[in-house]
Amino acid sequence: MSEAEKFNPVIVGFLCNWCSYRAADLAGTSRMGYPATLRDIRIMCTGRLDPTFVLRALQGGADGVLIMGCHPGQCHYQEGNYKAIRRFALLKRVLQQLGLEEERVQLHWASAAQGLLFAETVSRMTRQIQALGPLDWKHNWPNEEPFMLLQPYLHEEVAHGR
Amino acid sequence: MADKPKLALYWASSCGGCEIAVLGLHEKILDVAAAFDIVFWPCVIDIKYADVEAMAPGSIDVCLFNGAIRNDENARMAHILREKSKVLIAFGACACGGAIPGLANFSSREEMFEWIYFQSPTTENAARVFPQRHTRVDEGELELPAFWNTVKSLSQVVPVDYYLPGCPPEVQSIELAVQALVTGELPPSGAVIGLNIAVCDECPRERKDKKIKRFYRPQEIIPNPDECLLDQGLYCAGVATRAGCNARCPQVGIGCRGCYGPLDGVYDHGARLLSAIASIIDADTAEDVEAVLETLPDPAGYFYRYYLPQSLLRRKARENGQKKSAAEKKPAAAVAD
Numbered sequence: 353m354s355e356a357e358k359f360n361p362v363i364v365g366f367l368c369n370w371c372s373y374r375a376a377d378l379a380g381t382s383r384m385g386y387p388a389t390l391r392d393i394r395i396m397c398t399g400r401l402d403p404t405f406v407l408r409a410l411q412g413g414a415d416g417v418l419i420m421g422c423h424p425g426q427c428h429y430q431e432g433n434y435k436a437i438r439r440f441a442l443l444k445r446v447l448q449q450l451g452l453e454e455e456r457v458q459l460h461w462a463s464a465a466q467g468l469l470f471a472e473t474v475s476r477m478t479r480q481i482q483a484l485g486p487l488d489w490k491h492n493w494p495n496e497e498p499f500m501l502l503q504p505y506l507h508e509e510v511a512h513g514r
Numbered sequence: 515m516a517d518k519p520k521l522a523l524y525w526a527s528s529c530g531g532c533e534i535a536v537l538g539l540h541e542k543i544l545d546v547a548a549a550f551d552i553v554f555w556p557c558v559i560d561i562k563y564a565d566v567e568a569m570a571p572g573s574i575d576v577c578l579f580n581g582a583i584r585n586d587e588n589a590r591m592a593h594i595l596r597e598k599s600k601v602l603i604a605f606g607a608c609a610c611g612g613a614i615p616g617l618a619n620f621s622s623r624e625e626m627f628e629w630i631y632f633q634s635p636t637t638e639n640a641a642r643v644f645p646q647r648h649t650r651v652d653e654g655e656l657e658l659p660a661f662w663n664t665v666k667s668l669s670q671v672v673p674v675d676y677y678l679p680g681c682p683p684e685v686q687s688i689e690l691a692v693q694a695l696v697t698g699e700l701p702p703s704g705a706v707i708g709l710n711i712a713v714c715d716e717c718p719r720e721r722k723d724k725k726i727k728r729f730y731r732p733q734e735i736i737p738n739p740d741e742c743l744l745d746q747g748l749y750c751a752g753v754a755t756r757a758g759c760n761a762r763c764p765q766v767g768i769g770c771r772g773c774y775g776p777l778d779g780v781y782d783h784g785a786r787l788l789s790a791i792a793s794i795i796d797a798d799t800a801e802d803v804e805a806v807l808e809t810l811p812d813p814a815g816y817f818y819r820y821y822l823p824q825s826l827l828r829r830k831a832r833e834n835g836q837k838k839s840a841a842e843k844k845p846a847a848a849v850a851d
Contacts (some may be wrong), residue, residue, distance in 0.1 A: 402785065404780075404826070405780050405828040438795045439793070442801040445813050446813050449620070450620075450832030492664075492827075494664055
């Protein structure tokens with residue numbers, strides 16, 4: 353665990369309300385131990401996961417992103433996780449072209465009964481990212497100035513109530 | 515003459531197509547000349563940088579700035595023109611989002627120099643001659659602007675008032691902007707001047723339920739002239755790209771390339787395209803999806819063809835990106851960014 357003491361990664365988790373979020377609850381109520389690296393965000397379905405969320409997490413300082421949903425065939429909305437499979441496969445290719453290591457963004461399934469699987473998945477991903485080191489994406493950008501951090505016109509539009 | 519608003523045009527890292535687009539107004543260019551006093555336009559009038567620097571701050575009413583920011587010269591002119599202009603418009607896809615010059619963000623300056631000056635098959639350069647920032651000649655020292663590692667959009671360097679996307683902006687888009695400027699009926703500051711609907715809304719092709727088993731590249735099939743290109747497996751960015759061009763490319767059988775960029779409220783054009791394109795794949799298991807994706811080479815290149823510098827991640831990770839010192843160790847030639 354000496355390596356873990358050196359670097360505590362930040363993993364943003366997008367967990368499906370119906371399965372994986374319940375699996376996380378189960379892991380908690382069952383007092384299963386796993387590293388406190390996951391910042392979990394509940395989404396209603398992995399089919400709701402816009403790839404923008406993942407990119408935003410990576411840009412904002414996450415070292416990895418873990419997407420978890422229901423097993424194929426068990427989606428609460430029939431086919432949401434199939435949409436996630438398609439988007440994830442394409443996203444993985446794009447991220448690879450952008451020079452991101454494969455382990456940094458992962459998609460896994462866990463049903464509401466699989467608290468142990470959830471805890472193991474988080475533990476395994478934490479170890480993988482510890483081996484890779486911090487991502488710190490903004491180091492790739494030189495000479496940043498404060499007003500450049502987001503597309504400025506988006507803020508302007510919000511300010512103008514458009 | 516003195517009462518007319520003053521207009522400036524400048525090209526940074528661009529191909530010159532935006533200049534042609536302005537001239538493409540044809541006889542309406544005379545209306546522009548009648549309405550504006552053109553004070554700076556290197557492509558068309560004889561004027562030097564020193565002349566612009568001598569102008570008073572805010573003395574230019576409107577500046578149409580095209581081109582991405584890829585070196586010190588581009589950035590310097592962006593700062594100068596921002597100071598001198600009351601209204602600065604990012605004109606064209608390069609100024610709005612980095613566009614084609616921004617594809618350089620898929621590699622590093624070192625890789626580019628290596629390929630262009632040494633490795634490319636048409637290059638014979640045994641003496642390893644390549645541009646230096648400073649060169650001594652008999653007449654004195656010559657200086658080249660520093661070549662950046664990362665291409666930026668205009669708004670990443672200076673604040674921008676309006677955006678006019680397109681590669682190049684279509685005549686009707688330019689007319690819309692000129693109209694707004696002349697009448698003073700401008701949208702809120704920071705807005706994109708144009709429509710807020712997708713290219714699909716302007717496209718006359720017939721759309722059905724999209725389910726495709728494989729992608730085709732343009733040379734592989736002759737598309738049906740009436741059906742949606744995406745339905746036929748041809749990559750088309752029209753689904754997540756702003757309209758304004760009358761669906762020019764899809765109308766002639768070429769998939770939309772995405773030059774008008776994202777619609778209002780979208781943070782990352784490529785991510786929206788990715789999401790839309792992935793959702794039409796007709797496969798349910800990871801293996802089957804992978805097989806379909808094998809027919810779509812270079813997806814990042816497709817999705818970020820015009821807006822990589824303006825996307826959330828902006829560029830490919832640099833070698834040892836997280837270890838700053840290692841990345842900065844190898845300056846090729848024209849240094850620093």
